[in-house]
Amino acid sequence: MSKRTMLDKIWDAHVVEQAEGKPSVLYIDTHLIHEVTSPQAFAVLRERGLKVRRADRTFATMDHAIPTRKLAFDLWPTEAAVQVQTLRKNCEDFGVTLFDLQGEDQGIVHVVGPEQGITQPGATVVCGDSHTSTHGAFGALAFGVGTSEVSHVLATQCLMQEKPKCFAVNVEGRLGPGVTAKDLILAVIAHIGTGGGAGHVFEFRGEAFRSLDMAGRMTVCNMSIEGGARAGMIAPDETTFEYLKGRPYAPQGEAWDRAVFRWRELPTDEGAVFDREIHLKASDIAPMVTYGTNPGQAIPVNGDIPDPESMSSEEEKRATLQALDYMALRPGSKIAGQQVDIVFIGSCTNGRLEDLRAAAQVVRGKKVRDNVRALVVPGSKHVMKAAELEGLDRIFQESGFEWRNAGCSMCLAMNDDKAESGKYVASTSNRNFRGRQGPGARTMLMSPSMAAAAAVHGEVVDVRQL
Template sequence: MTELPGTAKTLYQKLVETHTVARLDAQNVLLYADLHIMNEYTSPQAFAALTHAGRKAAQPGQNLGVVDHIIPTHPLAIRTITEPHSALQASNLKRNCDFHDIPLFDTNDRYQGIEHVIAPELGMVRPGMVILCGDSHTTTYGAFGALGFGIGTSEVEHVLATQTLVYRLALDMRIHVAGRLPTGTTAKDLILLIIGQIGAQGARGYVVEFCGEAISSLSMEARMTLCNMAVEAGARGALIAPDATTITYVKAHCPDLVGDMLAMAQTDWADLHSDKDACFDLELHFDANEVEPYVTWGTSPDQAIPITARIPQMPADSGNALRHTMERALHYTRLHAGDGVEGLPVDVVFIGSCTNARIEDLRAVAAIVKGRYVAPAVRAMIVPGSGEVRRQAEAEGLAQLFIDAGFEWRQPGCSMCLAMNDDVLSPGQRCASTTNRNFEGRQGRGAITHLMSPAMAAAAAVTGRITDVRKLGAQA
């Protein structure tokens, strides 16, 4: 990334520039972090190293701890982590946060939830911020015009000690999406289409800025879904310039932003866009009008097709790397080139994760489920993204609708997204999932994951098979 005083800048360049403490060399800067989020899974070694060095967190109030990956989601009023290793991770996070005076959303905290769900809903995420976390889906915050990205354990230690990060600059990519999403499709379908076309490494080394009519017409929750999954194309970050939709959301979730403080913030936010003549290293164009409901067929998010399509044929060359990848994926998912995914029976439906467990997602599920019932022999579970989402769904009558239809209505957490607790699929089980990754064993050893939107997952739950949600429609 090159930048000269007075020249047009991209949004990414502006965010880096305003957070650069020092320029280390042509490709690296010391970057200041406005917010650093930690979970029980990726922080223990960092805290141990900090203790060994005799240091404390430099800016405790700009750090946050969340128990979310290993927490059980059984629908109990008081939750207890009984698995010994998981319990140790949670207790260590509490001990470390207490010692360093870092706020923590612990197991039974009213606002506990998935880190990338609770931070925006509790008003911690605002345009123009740099947000770090030891989790790859920190790209979610790009929906606000904030630069968010995942970091490693050694970097977590550095951020705790200094509130800064040695950061290698990325390239700039802009993705224009024209038109509007057709009825029955969502931001999840759009991002699966994009990843499917550019590949799992198509944005490697880039921070991606999404723009265009299709993007500006999305809700904030849909934008979070889009940015959340940009990392599945290898992106180092994802951005959407803040607009009226962003500001409305932030004002509703940030009660401290009022009066002169809000006026000053909005003045700053007005410059959070790429300048007209800014140069990008790569620009791509898509048409939202062409989006259909998408489903993955393999073991990578880029192995995705429209519900009306068939799995691609193998390359003829037996030595082709793509052929080898496809053969392995199809062997794992027990499918074949040329197969369709529509009509494929499922054993489990999982609706949750930092990608699709917000109230908007649950409302979309309810629109399909209303007046219908979970198909026999299908286990269907809904794990809200936070305690606040759970309460809102209960207040709106959604939770009771789900329970009456045969869904398990559970407590918030990462749950079956990565099966680090007791929400685990059995070998050979096929799952319709609203999560972000369909890797081998991701939801359980030998389990098969098909990524899709919440509405598509709801359709699978009530029909017992992967179904084009457009054939069902919402119930009146």
């Protein structure tokens, strides 16, 4: 039998129909939805008189547009409130499970899915959100779709898809002290470029990924899309099974044992061939900081901001010039020492308990620098509760951080959490696009411990030297 990649195995198991000259009809096991990209899809169902075909495979939460200030309901822009009400009504009318803002299970869709055990190895998972790639950390094929495709999955549980190619990202060895999953994925994206993975699914391989906990693996897969790949995946192993066991939607009892046997067959066969492959060494990776306006424009914290004149192509030169102009950063200067005005710790990339612990460890007993505004936004209500049980909320608040409710918050500036024009934001989120965190805001992406250190020092510092 031919050697197959994990992508091949999951893909083959989900092809419902393959007609000549047409894309595959791919079965979707799990559909996650949220308030922003679903209303127009439900509208299609209503127009055509269709039902949600498998409401039991569909789960909803509220995260993008909601406020995260405590008791901030009065701050709601009317449109966002309408959007949340629309999701409530759609879930009620179509029988979809909703992790409501009022309940205990609400949070960012890519934190909630894994936390509830909804995300499982070998499954196909989609959501109207590009960071759906997060769920690939469990050895699932998970990718973001547009709202039209949300309506297709709601109505038929299927999508028409061309099979993507497979791109093996091998990183050997373990990360050094102070170097995290965030730095690892930023280094990978800096290596291949922000569009480098287009048309592919990443398979992250090697000890650097194997040795990460599930939170770290989710951080890595989350940012696959920032390298241009719709999905990223890591083979399931004992770490995966241990994380999932006993979670509300995970199989129980005998069904669990059977599932684990099945999941153990998922990893790529030895000798299987990838369409593309790169090899990096973990020991070469330092804490990373972005200096530009796409996530591929990242450098080691001890590195120099690149000089556009040194770029090989006209396009790169132009892109770097435009980025540095927007960021108001000087070519050739150090990124370390760059002033920081706002610190945002949270998002589907780095809003999990492990991320908050890492940040709290840095700020414990220290104060946020004067003139720095710092906020921590847990990825879900469960993360928030667990952090509060450990006293992390007190550590953050005593240092001068704001402690918020769960949501996407300043990652995409859809609610009232926006960075002001011209301000430098040390952010644990995933995108440093122009205006992403607010019109004119200047984002520098980094790990939770690096962002925490930036809050305390008021500038970018190398967390390894603290």
